[in-house]
Amino acid sequence: MELKRDVFGNARRGEKIFLYTLTNDHGITIKITNYGGIITAVKTPDKSGNKTNIVLGFKALEDYLTDSYIENCPCFGCITGRYANRISKGKFKIGNSEYTLPINNGKNCLHGGITGFDKVIWAPKRIEKPDLVGVEMKYRSLHMEEGFPGNLDVTVTYSLNHKNELHIDYKAVTDRETVLNLTNHTYFNLKGNEGNILDHTLFIPSKTRTVNDGDLIPTGDFSDVSGTPFDFTTPSTIGSKIDLLSDGYDLNYVLDNPNSKLVKAGLLSEESSGRTVEVFTTEPGIQLYTGYYIPEIQGKNGENFSRYSGVALETQHYPDSPNHSNFPTTLLKPGEIFKSKTIYKFGIK
Numbered sequence: 089m090e091l092k093r094d095v096f097g098n099a100r101r102g103e104k105i106f107l108y109t110l111t112n113d114h115g116i117t118i119k120i121t122n123y124g125g126i127i128t129a130v131k132t133p134d135k136s137g138n139k140t141n142i143v144l145g146f147k148a149l150e151d152y153l154t155d156s157y158i159e160n161c162p163c164f165g166c167i168t169g170r171y172a173n174r175i176s177k178g179k180f181k182i183g184n185s186e187y188t189l190p191i192n193n194g195k196n197c198l199h200g201g202i203t204g205f206d207k208v209i210w211a212p213k214r215i216e217k218p219d220l221v222g223v224e225m226k227y228r229s230l231h232m233e234e235g236f237p238g239n240l241d242v243t244v245t246y247s248l249n250h251k252n253e254l255h256i257d258y259k260a261v262t263d264r265e266t267v268l269n270l271t272n273h274t275y276f277n278l279k280g281n282e283g284n285i286l287d288h289t290l291f292i293p294s295k296t297r298t299v300n301d302g303d304l305i306p307t308g309d310f311s312d313v314s315g316t317p318f319d320f321t322t323p324s325t326i327g328s329k330i331d332l333l334s335d336g337y338d339l340n341y342v343l344d345n346p347n348s349k350l351v352k353a354g355l356l357s358e359e360s361s362g363r364t365v366e367v368f369t370t371e372p373g374i375q376l377y378t379g380y381y382i383p384e385i386q387g388k389n390g391e392n393f394s395r396y397s398g399v400a401l402e403t404q405h406y407p408d409s410p411n412h413s414n415f416p417t418t419l420l421k422p423g424e425i426f427k428s429k430t431i432y433k434f435g436i437k
Contacts, residue, residue: 125167135362222247275398286327
């Protein structure tokens with residue numbers, strides 16, 4: 089196991105930003121920066137032993153700071169919060185108090201607002217143990233930051249072990265009632281970012297999805313996916329039915345996980361490379377997003393991304409949960425500790 093720290097560059101206000109490289113003994117290398125808690129690269133071997141990066145990201149910090157990247161908000165590899173996904177019209181209530189958030193996605197608030205957790209600087213701490221290496225990220229989100237109540241202390245810990253597992257552990261406490269939904273927004277392309285992900289095979293065990301309106305806001309209803317383009321209970325390629333959808337896949341699947349147990353949420357694989365990624369989580373849902381709105385964007389080191397360049401498997405609570413009493417609650421109260429775990433396990437078929 090090995091952990092290295094390098095200077096990644098300077099943020100817009102001159103703050104020094106670091107890049108941490110986690111490596112295990114089986115050829116897995118993961119790079120993480122404390123700007124936005126972004127996973128910038130995950131290198132894994134294919135069935136022939138060739139190692140390449142399988143997630144969307146840049147080799148230079150400045151590429152994450154450009155106006156074109158920020159305005160289009162593809163959210164490559166970042167920690168997403170305070171509230172991942174959408175809140176309808178940027179409004180929600182806690183008791184008799186109504187809170188208003190920035191509108192940054194049509195009529196709605198997406199991924200925590202204008203300056204969500206993906207654009208803040210996290211305080212990092214190295215973790216080195218015999219069986220794992222990692223980095224702990226801490227951030228204090230002040231009361232009314234982006235419109236959310238409460239001083240919120242968040243800890244996100246990334247760790248890589250000998251089982252080729254990337255563990256992401258979330259923890260948070262607040263000093264007044266607030267809402268919280270955290271995820272990681274990594275996009276995978278198991279061919280090493282060559283071509284698109286339409287030929288990737290996906291398995292999601294869920295038979296149920298939350299039903300959305302035209303703005304991707306849940307109506308509060310649930311629907312059986314059987315016999316629809318949303319059904320991945322039998323493994324099938326992402327592109328096999330995507331032409332039936334105007335914008336590709338961007339929906340929340342309901343996981344059978346009422347007691348926050350660690351359950352299998354999905355399996356992504358790709359035939360030519362033999363690579364696989366299994367997803368496990370304690371969260372009640374997983375958002376499948378196939379990157380329809382990824383802009384045509386190029387990094388300074390030659391990275392090229394566009395529509396369907398990657399697929400995100402975001403473990404989280406349901407979209408717009410604060411406005412739906414029949415959804416698992418995202419309310420966090422003083423004295424409570426929010427905890428969540430997601431595991432991405434890398435393998436070869």
